[in-house]
Amino acid sequence: MLSKNLKRMATTxxxxxxxxxxxxxxxxxxxxxVVVNIMTRPGPVIAGRMVDxxxxxxxxxxxxxxxxxxxxxxxxxxxxxDWATGTRSIDVGVFASGWGVEYVSAGLVENLDPYIxxxxxxxLDDIAPFFRDFNQKVQGSTYFITxxxxxxxxxxxxxxxxxxxxxxPKTWEEYLDVASKVHGxxxxxxxxxxYGSCIFKKRNAQSFFAVQSMAASRVQAMGTNxxxxxxPDSMKPKINNEAWIKAFEIYKATGEYGPPDELNHDIGxxxxxxxxxxxxxxxxxxxxxxLSIEExxxxxxxxxxxxxxxxxxxxxxxxGKLVPCDSNRCPYAIxxxxxxxxxxxxxxxxxxxxxxxxxxxxxxxxxxxxxxQAEQSNVDxxxxxxxxxxxxNSQLDSTAAWEEAGFSKAAAENYLGAxxxxxxxxxxxxxxxxxxxxxxxxVVLDREVARYLADEISVxxxxxxIEEAWEEITEDFGRDEQAQIYxxxxxxxx
Amino acid sequence: MQTSRVSxxxxxxxxxxxxxxxxxxxxxxxxxxxxASLIIAFARIRLTGGGFxxxxxxxxxxxxxxxxxxxxxxxxxxxxxxxxxxxxxLLATLGLIWWMVLYVRAHFSVVGFLGRMITFLMALxxxxxxSATLLSGNLFGTLGTTLFYVFVGCGIQFLIGTALAYACSFxxxxxxxxxxxxxxxxxxxxxxxxxxxxxxxxxxxxxxxGVWQWVGLGEFAWASDPWAARIFIVVADxxxxxxxxxxxxxxxxxxxxRDFTEAAELDGANAWQxxxxxxxxxxxxxxxxxxxxxxxxAFKIVDLPNIMTSGGPGIATESVSLQSYFAWRSLDLGQAxxxxxxxxxxxxxxxxxxxxxxxxxxxRKAS
Numbered sequence: 001m002l003s004k005n006l007k008r009m010a011t012t013x014x015x016x017x018x019x020x021x022x023x024x025x026x027x028x029x030x031x032x033x034v035v036v037n038i039m040t041r042p043g044p045v046i047a048g049r050m051v052d053x054x055x056x057x058x059x060x061x062x063x064x065x066x067x068x069x070x071x072x073x074x075x076x077x078x079x080x081x082d083w084a085t086g087t088r089s090i091d092v093g094v095f096a097s098g099w100g101v102e103y104v105s106a107g108l109v110e111n112l113d114p115y116i117x118x119x120x121x122x123x124l125d126d127i128a129p130f131f132r133d134f135n136q137k138v139q140g141s142t143y144f145i146t147x148x149x150x151x152x153x154x155x156x157x158x159x160x161x162x163x164x165x166x167x168x169p170k171t172w173e174e175y176l177d178v179a180s181k182v183h184g185x186x187x188x189x190x191x192x193x194x195y196g197s198c199i200f201k202k203r204n205a206q207s208f209f210a211v212q213s214m215a216a217s218r219v220q221a222m223g224t225n226x227x228x229x230x231x232p233d234s235m236k237p238k239i240n241n242e243a244w245i246k247a248f249e250i251y252k253a254t255g256e257y258g259p260p261d262e263l264n265h266d267i268g269x270x271x272x273x274x275x276x277x278x279x280x281x282x283x284x285x286x287x288x289x290x291l292s293i294e295e296x297x298x299x300x301x302x303x304x305x306x307x308x309x310x311x312x313x314x315x316x317x318x319x320g321k322l323v324p325c326d327s328n329r330c331p332y333a334i335x336x337x338x339x340x341x342x343x344x345x346x347x348x349x350x351x352x353x354x355x356x357x358x359x360x361x362x363x364x365x366x367x368x369x370x371x372x373q374a375e376q377s378n379v380d381x382x383x384x385x386x387x388x389x390x391x392x393n394s395q396l397d398s399t400a401a402w403e404e405a406g407f408s409k410a411a412a413e414n415y416l417g418a419x420x421x422x423x424x425x426x427x428x429x430x431x432x433x434x435x436x437x438x439x440x441x442x443v444v445l446d447r448e449v450a451r452y453l454a455d456e457i458s459v460x461x462x463x464x465x466i467e468e469a470w471e472e473i474t475e476d477f478g479r480d481e482q483a484q485i486y487x488x489x490x491x492x493x494x
Numbered sequence: 495m496q497t498s499r500v501s502x503x504x505x506x507x508x509x510x511x512x513x514x515x516x517x518x519x520x521x522x523x524x525x526x527x528x529x530a531s532l533i534i535a536f537a538r539i540r541l542t543g544g545g546f547x548x549x550x551x552x553x554x555x556x557x558x559x560x561x562x563x564x565x566x567x568x569x570x571x572x573x574x575x576x577x578x579x580x581x582x583x584l585l586a587t588l589g590l591i592w593w594m595v596l597y598v599r600a601h602f603s604v605v606g607f608l609g610r611m612i613t614f615l616m617a618l619x620x621x622x623x624x625s626a627t628l629l630s631g632n633l634f635g636t637l638g639t640t641l642f643y644v645f646v647g648c649g650i651q652f653l654i655g656t657a658l659a660y661a662c663s664f665x666x667x668x669x670x671x672x673x674x675x676x677x678x679x680x681x682x683x684x685x686x687x688x689x690x691x692x693x694x695x696x697x698x699x700x701x702x703x704g705v706w707q708w709v710g711l712g713e714f715a716w717a718s719d720p721w722a723a724r725i726f727i728v729v730a731d732x733x734x735x736x737x738x739x740x741x742x743x744x745x746x747x748x749x750x751x752r753d754f755t756e757a758a759e760l761d762g763a764n765a766w767q768x769x770x771x772x773x774x775x776x777x778x779x780x781x782x783x784x785x786x787x788x789x790x791x792a793f794k795i796v797d798l799p800n801i802m803t804s805g806g807p808g809i810a811t812e813s814v815s816l817q818s819y820f821a822w823r824s825l826d827l828g829q830a831x832x833x834x835x836x837x838x839x840x841x842x843x844x845x846x847x848x849x850x851x852x853x854x855x856x857x858r859k860a861s
Binding site: 073074076077080081084085086106107108202203204205259260261262263264269272273435438439442443447450451453454455456457465468469472476477 | 538540541542545546558563567633696697698699713714715716717718720800803804805806807808809810820821822823824825826
């Protein structure tokens with residue numbers, strides 16, 4: 001008993017020394033007395049790991065990292081209000097990269113190019129091209145530091161599909177076909193019928209991301225800079241067409257193979273069902289992989305991931321009709337299927353207030369850089385609870401860290417393979433990144449999707465309503481300014 | 495001489511001076527936001543570096559709600575009107591005109607007439623809104639949903655709260671404990687109530703999923719059905735607010751002088767007669783005030799639909815306040831303010847009409 005206690009004490013002491021050693025070595029206190037106030041969503045997701053890393057950063061540099069957490073739904077306006085009114089209670093906002101354009105266009109965000117030029121540790125070349133060249137930048141300058149790589153993928157139950165003799169779906173039509181064939185099977189051995197598909201559909205949550213994931217491969221075929229929302233020259237909405245209508249219809253059809261109350265399911269509800277072994281197919285960000293190995297999961301080593309399903313037809317923007325893919329229309333298609341993994345939400349990124357003191361800004365940048373550097377982020381992305389998903393190539397090069405986290409080698413290879421395929425896809429679809437982004441998607445698109453799913457309106461009415469409302473928002477913000485920013489957000493510079 | 499003049503001035507104005515801090519506080523914290531939001535309702539505002547930019551757009555934010563792209567959201571969808579809807583609308587119109595004619599014939603005054611005209615127009619508008627949406631099979635908007643929460647919710651709360659208060663006004667064993675227990679729901683934050691009811695009503699994975707399955711509702715998705723979702727919200731709202739009606743009316747019932755009821759008993763009055771002739775007239779002013787407070791509160795309902803359904807399915811459970819909150823959250827401040835002002839007008843007109851035409855009329859009658 002005594003030896004057991006001694007062993008435990010020794011382990012604790014060694015652990016404490018190991019935890020403190022790097023900090024002690026690096027500590028120089030050059031930021032003593034500096035406080036960096038960060039605002040982000042409630043933890044432990046995103047905020048929790050920032051708090052942990054903040055303690056390490058304080059031990060190394062002396063700068064105190066304070067993380068304020070506000071409800072997700074209020075984050076955008078709280079940061080904007082604070083920065084615009086000069087309250088200066090927030091030095092760093094950690095938010096969806098898509099929101100950042102509005103902050104930048106209002107002149108509230110520090111340009112990080114000079115900081116990056118002096119930073120030898122950030123290794124931007126290791127960051128996947130989409131996040132480095134689109135997500136972190138506005139008008140060619142870097143304003144944001146990526147902390148999380150967000151795009152959606154398709155997850156499937158390897159055991160369930162194997163038992164049914166099915167392959168993971170490559171198109172959305174195949175998705176519905178597979179879901180229909182396995183719907184009602186008992187997938188977790190509890191004697192109850194389970195679901196062919198689990199996709200969150202709650203209003204005022206994240207359902208508008210899901211429908212965009214379904215639309216992307218039909219709307220965009222010519223690469224990221226084609227975009228899925230507007231005609232870049234006129235800012236006319238590219239939504240009242242057969243591609244979006246089909247996406248709406250598919251989204252609704254997935255509900256036939258889902259839980260009965262799926263209309264009130266947010267992402268957390270869908271994940272709970274997935275981890276509980278009740279879903280054969282699901283779409284999600286990168287989180288399902290790490291969550292599948294956590295304690296209590298019923299799908300450890302039973303879940304596979306593939307790039308988001310594609311389409312054999314794409315939008316002819318001139319006519320608004322769907323036309324079959326060919327080598328001209330779909331240059332990035334594989335076996336005639338056009339894929340366009342959607343960078344839903346774009347990932348959590350950090351931005352620094354222009355109004356903060358110079359020393360605070362430098363400390364804030366150093367902290368964001370510290371979080372982003374491979375040494376830290378390559379560990380953080382393997383832990384499901386952090387909410388951080390991969391965005392660096394080095395996070396995908398080796399399965400070692402993932403195996404250490406609890407993945408089997410096969411599961412890690414499968415998961416990283418799907419991420420790699422999506423992350424480096426030349427036709428990755430960018431989330432909306434213009435002023436009023438929240439109004440365009442999380443208000444208007446979300447509401448009309450919800451009304452269509454609830455049978456309040458037809459799909460034709462839904463897309464017509466969105467078109468009308470988007471035009472109003474564009475007029476409010478100024479058509480020419482919006483067109484210019486939209487083009488720049490897609491990397492169109494001429 | 496000078497000192498006495500100052501003292502005299504202070505004597506004369508001391509009342510005002512004592513009131514000044516309260517008046518200033520009210521002006522700063524109540525009137526200023528009201529005026530500021532009115533200005534915002536006529537503008538488009540964008541937050542920019544160093545402050546905000548304001549662009550006045552006249553009545554556009556209101557026009558959008560009543561005639562533009564947000565009409566379906568606030569008022570509902572108007573396609574065609576059904577025969578029942580038309581009949582109801584015509585009957586309501588005739589009834590309201592008849593009510594005005596009776597007033598003009600009986601006792602006309604300019605102020606009274608103008609007040610009644612405002613009530614008349616509001617009632618007429620709501621009657622036709624009801625006819626064109628709900629009675630015609632069309633979808634109603636957030637205003638209709640809010641009115642459902644107000645009239646159905648407050649009605650249920652009033653009936654149950656009053657019945658319980660009356661029952662508890664008779665002293666029997668356990669009433670004290672019951673009063674304390676019964677008061678607890680009112681002290682829980684509405685967000686907590688929302689989550690509790692959302693969990694309890696979850697038929698697939700909530701704590702009562704076994705019960706739901708046992709009664710054959712395991713596959714029933716209340717949140718996917720517009721009426722079921724609205725009713726669940728009313729149930730949660732009632733659970734929270736019945737105690738308020740109960741506690742206020744219990745005090746009123748207990749304050750009825752026993753001499754009156756005992757004298758009525760001696761005169762041979764039965765229980766129903768005692769209630770209708772003595773107890774209820776005594777309690778009525780309190781009951782009317784309680785309902786007025788509840789109605790004002792109910793018009794502002796936002797927490798429960800936000801937590802329980804996020805306004806869904808579609809916009810079926812979205813209240814006017816929630817619509818305004820969603821607009822505010824996306825920093826569409828102009829629209830958010832315009833919607834809030836529409837709600838303010840509706841609430842004020844309905845509540846003032848109720849107070850003048852029901853409460854004051856009863857008081858005048860009693861005196």
